[in-house]
């Protein structure tokens with residue numbers, strides 16, 4: 001796994017998604033070296049960089065051109081990127097031109113989540129996996145309801161991570177923001 005502290009960050013781009021969350025996403029995705037992965041809302045490239053090391057192909061999309069720039073710099077920093085295509089566009093728009101998806105990660109959708117999930121569903125291979133990270137309660141509910149209406153059996157995992165900071169007099173636990181990981185698999 002890459003370490004959070006090694007990522008290039010930007011005050012205008014959220015991320016990277018924390019290491020423990022990236023690890024859960026990887027194992028939930030059941031990624032293999034032949035998979036085609038889409039990272040919608042790639043931010044700083046936290047998830048893109050992890051999948052780039054483990055998948056066949058990664059397509060990363062963000063509406064914010066600066067996010068695409070930071071993702072590109074992080075890929076270069078980690079010596080990755082040969083199998084990554086970066087697209088500066090709205091996810092719903094870019095996804096229209098992408099087919100045969102094995103894994104779709106939605107880490108940012110603005111107000112387009114339902115629209116994005118409709119398109120992902122139509123492009124996802126059988127046994128394909130959808131993973132959504134959500135910090136807003138509203139996004140969690142929207143994701144679960146939309147996946148149910150598309151015929152999936154979604155699962156929601158709320159993750160609370162705390163990391164220990166070693167001090168002279170003991171270990172202080174520092175909590176990270178809770179985040180939900182919503183997953184679904186196509187039959």
Ligand code: SAH
Pocket residue numbers: 013014015016017040041042043044045046047061062063064067089090091092107108109110111112
């Ligand atoms: N997983 C990322 C952080 C994602 S933050 C990391 O590890 O760095 C969410 C990102 O989603 C932001 O960069 C935002 O610009 C992007 N985003 C929001 N709505 C979007 C949309 N409709 N299409 C594509 N990207 C979107």
